[in-house]
Amino acid sequence: MTATAAPPVPGAARRRHPARGRSLWLLVLLGVLGAIAAASVTVGSREVEWSDVLAALTGSAEGFDQAAVAKRIPRTLLALLAGAALAVSGAVMQGVTRNPLADPGILGVNMGASLAVASGIAYFGLASATGFVWVAIAGAGATSVFVYVIGSLGRGGASPLKLALAGAATSAALASSISAVVLPRGDIAEGVRSWQIGGVGGATFDGITQVLPFLAAGLAVALLSARGLNLLALGDDLAAGLGERVAVTRTTAAFGAVVLCGATTAVTGPIGFVGLVVPHVCRLLVGVDHRWLLPFSALGGAALLTAADVMGRIVARPGEIDVGIVTALIGGPFFIYIVRRQKVRDL
Amino acid sequence: MTAPTAESSVSARTSGPVGVVRRRRVRRRRTVITALTTLIVLVFLVTLMVGRTFYPPGDVVGVILGQDVPGASFTVGRLRLPRAVLAVAAGLCFGLAGVTFQTMLRNPLASPDIIGISSGASAAATFAIVVLSLDGTGVSVFAIAAGLAVSLIVYVLSFKRGVTGTRLILIGIGIAAMLDSVTSYILDRAAQWDLQEAMRWLTGSLNGAGWDETVPVIAALAAIGPVLLYKSRDLAVLRLGDETASALGIRVDRTRLVATTGAVGLIAFAIAATGPIAFVAFLSGPIAARILGPNGSPLVPSALVGALLVLIADLCGQFAFGTRYPVGVVTGVLGAPYLVYLIVRTSRAGTSL
DSSP, X not given: OOOOSOOOOOOHHHHHSHHHHHHHHHHHHHHHXXXXXXXXXXXXXXXXXXXXXXXXXXXXXXXXXXXXXXXXXXXXXXXXXXXXXXXXXXXXXXXXXXXXXXXXXXXXXXXXXXXHXXXXXXXXXXXXXXXXXXXXXXXXXXXHHHHHHHHTOSTTSSOHHHHHHHHHHHHHHHHHHHHHHHTTOHHHHHHHHHHHSOOOTTOOHHHHHHHHHHHHHHXXXXXXXXXXXXXXXXXXXXXXXXXXOHHHXXXXXXXXXXXXXXXXXXXXXXXXXXXXXXXXXXXXXXXXOHHHHHXXXXXXXXXXXXXXXXXXXXXXXXXXXXXHHHHHHHHHHHHHHHHHHSOGGGO | OOSOOHHHHHHHHTTSXXXXXXXXXXXXXXXXXXXXXXXXXXXXXXXXXXXXXXXXXXXXHHHHTTOOOTTHIIIIIIIIHHHHHHHHHXXXXXXXXXXXXXXXXXXXXXXXXXXXXXXXXXXXXXHXXXXXXXXXXXXXXXXXXXXXXXHHHHHHHTBSSSBOHHHHHHHHHHHHHHHHHHHHHHHHTOOHHHHHHHHHHXXXXXXXXXXXXXXXXXXXXXXXXXXHHHTHHHHHHXXXXXXXXXXXXXXXXXXXXXXXXXXXXXXXXXHHHHOOOTTHHHXXXXXXXXXXXXXXXXXXXXXXXXXHXXXXXXXXXXXXXXXXXXXXXXXXXXXXXXXXXXXXXXXXXXXXX
């Protein structure tokens, strides 16, 4: 078997009572998520009283404080959704490619979505969020196939090293292509550039409603393929021997992952590393069973992205740091940690 | 020739005794190098002739030889000549540094622009331009220092009972991702004027090149180039894998250190002058290896290919399209078809990358 994305389940006690351990972690995670969501609504460059928060939550928007909170509600919602989508997408990609380093950012998939949207804006006068979603999903899909094919060339198939290199090289080529698209069009340069940094600051309820169906569909596909992903982890031959249609499972699951990260990128811009970090941490908590891992990753991703957004607002008061930058600064060291932990032969 | 031993059948297959084969290899290598040099000279002259005003070859050669040609002396001598010389020098640096990394790390995708060195220089230069409002030399110093520092950090972080190429590449990619986000954070806060300056630098461009930018690059090339060429044989042996190389008497860690430092130095000086011209370091090595075949060290040919790439891409960027593109955009877009070509070729030949 080649590099598995499966570190051993820690803790013998937890292994004896997996269900109890998992339920406990589920409660903890839900609590953390609630706390972070509350913080995201209350914390920002403007200090707000709790009474104003409650008033704003019930729909009132009187005065600056309540108006500020009212703006933070869609933002929090988008951060939760985007985090969940990216983390599930990353977990599925790690399962499909059996590769611990898979992440929509590292594999260049986000960049593909960006190029597609930039070309859409420049050449086809794309303006509506629905248009963005379709184009971004198409771009993400094309890029992920491209990177996967390059990464699996040659001896040894799609090793983590080759996939990561293929992703980085493709990202670089796509970034140049984005400059080539944008440079002659001074009028759209500003818009595209600010969109290229992933952030949830400009969230609106309209934008969220438009991607929601895509996210729901992607999530459903991903969750339904959880059992298949468990079998894929055993290796293609064994999975096929156990009656799994390997190619079908892999394609379906990858499709779900691409829809999730493409749709998210369409509203938030490219956000990296959430899909890398969260599944790894969740695997330590609940083990390698994808039926548990995927829902946990969704919750963990929502918590991480929202926390990163809050952090970006606190650190740079009165301005803010876009969440895409915060996640890269948290995720980069984590990526290095994973690389250092792996045995060289598995890379 | 008496009884057909294994040795004689081998030499029969390679059509001739070892001496003949070696002579043929040397001849092939010489042909390739001569052809590349001739092409560079030709494109160099074309670059000097073409522009808003066209100057005949006679005028251009006259200017290069130091004669005073009315009109041409300023346009060609002051504007186009430094630009073309910088294109050649930076191209040589990128090509040489790129192939050094690719040979050392045994992977055609492992070039300095992928594994974080360019990202480090870019982040530092953006910081220098936007936050510190430096220009010219200040930016260059920052970029060179950051390129060296980042490669040191990558090297240290990938040290765990020795450095393996695989870990070095992956950690470089992680560092690059972090640095890129730092760059975009700084850019997002930049004022309009700084932003333009930083963007021009980041895409890699020869616009406004003068002798002040060109001379340091040439100096770095003259100082570091010979060291790398001297080490080229050790590098070639390193290709066989660390264990084999040390069994063959190569001091692996030392060779790697010298090669890394040299290549990083070259790339840092070139980047400081032109900005990261995307993919030149990445493409030169494989192209040179393709032209040259297995006929000796690819170091000199890929340096030449690098120079040729930058010259041609700059010419195309200036005149081939409706808009004037900086050279980095042209070479960057070339990267995508190259990756496709890599797929097609490997799947047809069924070989490893």
